[in-house]
Amino acid sequence: MPDFILNALIVGTLIALMAGPLGCFVVWRRMAYFGAAIAHSALLGVALALLLGGYLVSAAAGTDSMGYRLGISLIDDPWPVVLLMSLLLAYGLLLLQRRHLLANDTLLGIVAHGSLAIGLLIVAMMATLRIDVMAYLFGDILSIDNNDVIAMSVLSVAVILLVIKQWRPLLSSTVNADMAAVEGVNIHRTNFIFVVMLACVVALGMRIVGVLLIISMLIIPPATARRLVYSPPQMAIVASVIGVLDVWFGLALAWYADLPAGPAIVAVSTLFFVLGMLKPQAQQQGQGQSA
Amino acid sequence: MTVSSDKTSEPLIHATGLGVTLGGTKVLNNIDISLWPREILTLVGLNGSGKSTLVKALGGLIMPDEGAVTRREGLRIGYCPQHAHPDNTLPMSVMDFLQLTQAAPGMDAIGVLEEVGISGLENRQLSALSGGEYQRLLLARAILRKPDVLMLDEPMAGVDVAGQSDLYQLIPQLRDRYGCGVILVSHDIHVVMAATDRVICLNHHVCCSGHPESVAVHPEFVSLFGAQIAETLAVYKHQHDHSHDLHGDTLGEGHEQGDHSYCEHDHA
Structure with missing residues (x-):
């Protein structure tokens, strides 16, 4: 097995593991469109990273300075800027939503498509760099090198640990934010942590399935898991397991049938969801004894 | 026999000059309100009159734009929100x-x-x-x-009539058992009156407040809810309250909110 497949397997598995519990919260909080808006705007982050990288490189004028190396690494690897961009945007959206300026879905639609369009324009206008936009829109597992694997693994594990640690306040504020607040949960802090974790999934998952498909790694596995489970932790774990299987089967499909990896993973995920629909909804526990 | 509210000590929650603006609209204006230990306080008012907002402001869920809310130190609040189905x-x-x-x-x-x-x-x-x-x-x-305080926002929403009266009996029982103060929000003025010590009629400001009987005949309450409702309500109360000595009295001077130490009454 070539290195790039192994790298994609490792990173994809870690992303699926963290997308399981986070995706559950996205589904429970009805934030699928919020996640999609952050993901679409990631392309704007890519464009800004490339602009900044290009500027640094040209300013260095051929010398092997710090700025030059930073510029090259930004062009090669825009995801730290994407992470920052997603974070700022997500937090800005949270603040805007709190002011109830527009209907949520309208506001999110404007942000998602506005930022995607501007990102595409910036990339198109860059004369000095030849950028394969498709790699960002639909993922490019070839771009993951060994250093990426290490950085992404550290970040994924950190997010997984954080979601475990914050589980109860996150869940409580998801069920009812006002009750949680009265009971001492800091809602703003919890929302902020959630959005940070979401931005991490977007920035990392972008490499595998791309900005247009990353939200499906968050919502399809939990939707598939929903019919099999009775409690929130069960749903998070089952969603993670399903997500990992999606990645493995999807990469295998891409490898053997010579197909693009991102769409293959999402197609497999969708197939699992449809198969899951054939199974009747899990019977409610305790229904018989108390109905 | 219920235990009547205890006004000899400090109020559990006390707000003065409370004002809240939401989305450019002034929802609450210059509200003075206190909740006393062991008291069941009911907020009535039409939809959109600011009842839920007031409860949230008292519970610390909304920061007021004007005035101040003082909660007793270490006050534990139990809050039942409206429409909370996840x-x-x-x-x-x-x-x-x-x-x-x-x-x-x-x-x-x-x-x-x-x-x-x-x-x-x-x-x-x-x-x-x-x-x-x-x-x-x-x-x-x-x-x-x-x-220490139980806040119930429209607890009867989606509950059938039989269930409502059960639930209303439960509230004074819980108050007696835990000695907590209760703030109850309702737009259903009929059922509420039976199990409450004090009623505040809200329409962005405090229209009137006092014992259920006196509020029911208060001119502002009557104009807000309509004369007929107010009348049936007053009759309803009279039939169910036997030891009260203020029959039919309108809310006058001497009957300001927070001043009901002379009102002995019995909600069977």
Whole structure:
């Protein structure tokens, strides 16, 4: 097995593991469109990273300075800027939503498509760099090198640990934010942590399935898991397991049938969801004894 | 015999000159309000009159734009919100729901479920609960914290008539058992009156306040709710209250909010 497949397997598995519990919260909080808006705007982050990288490189004028190396690494690897961009945007959206300026879905639609369009324009206008936009829109597992694997693994594990640690306040504020607040949960802090974790999934998952498909790694596995489970932790774990299987089967499909990896993973995920629909909804526990 | 509210000590929550603006609209204006220990205070008013907002401001969920809210130090609040059913995509049992909160020492989930009359439902999924069962579950979670103040926002929403009167009997029982103050929000003025010590009629400001009987005949209340409702309400109260000595009195000087130490009465 070539290195790039192994790298994609490792990173994809870690992303699926963290997308399981986070995706559950996205589904429970009805934030699928919020996640999609952050993901679409990631392309704007890519464009800004490339602009900044290009500027640094040209300013260095051929010398092997710090700025030059930073510029090259930004062009090669825009995801730290994407992470920052997603974070700022997500937090800005949270603040805007709190002011109830527009209907949520309208506001999110404007942000998602506005930022995607501007990102595409910036990339198109860059004369000095030849950028394969498709790699960002639909993922490019070839771009993951060994250093990426290490950085992404550290970040994924950190997010997984954080979601475990914050589980109860996150869940409580998801069920009812006002009750949680009265009971001492800091809602703003919890929302902020959630959005940070979401931005991490977007920035990392972008490499595998791309900005247009990353939200499906968050919502399809939990939707598939929903019919099999009775409690929130069960749903998070089952969603993670399903997500990992999606990645493995999807990469295998891409490898053997010579197909693009991102769409293959999402197609497999969708197939699992449809198969899951054939199974009747899990019977409610305790229904018989108390109905 | 219920224990009447205790106004010899400090109020549990006290607000003066409270003003809240939401989305450019002034929802609450210059509200003075106190909740006393062991008191059941009911907020009535039409839809959109600011009842829920007032409760949230008193509970610290909304920061007021004007005025101040003082809560007794270390005050534990049990809050039952309106329309709180979580999304159906969330698989959660009654027990999981109760475990979201930190139970006070000596309180346990099974015990409170029994207390609110839904014992045996601990493994039931939330999505399979009826409206009445869900309201009782919210109440169970609130009292699991052994609160000093119980805040109930429209607890009768989605509950049938028989269930409503059960629930209204439960509220004074809980007050007596835990010695907490209760703030009750309702737009259904008929049922509320039976189990309350004091009523505040709200329409962005305090229209009138006092004992249920006196509020029911207050001119502002009458103009807000319509003469007929006010009349049936006053009659209803008179038939059900036998030891009150202020029959039919309108809310006058001497009957300001917070000054009812002479009102001995009995809600059987």
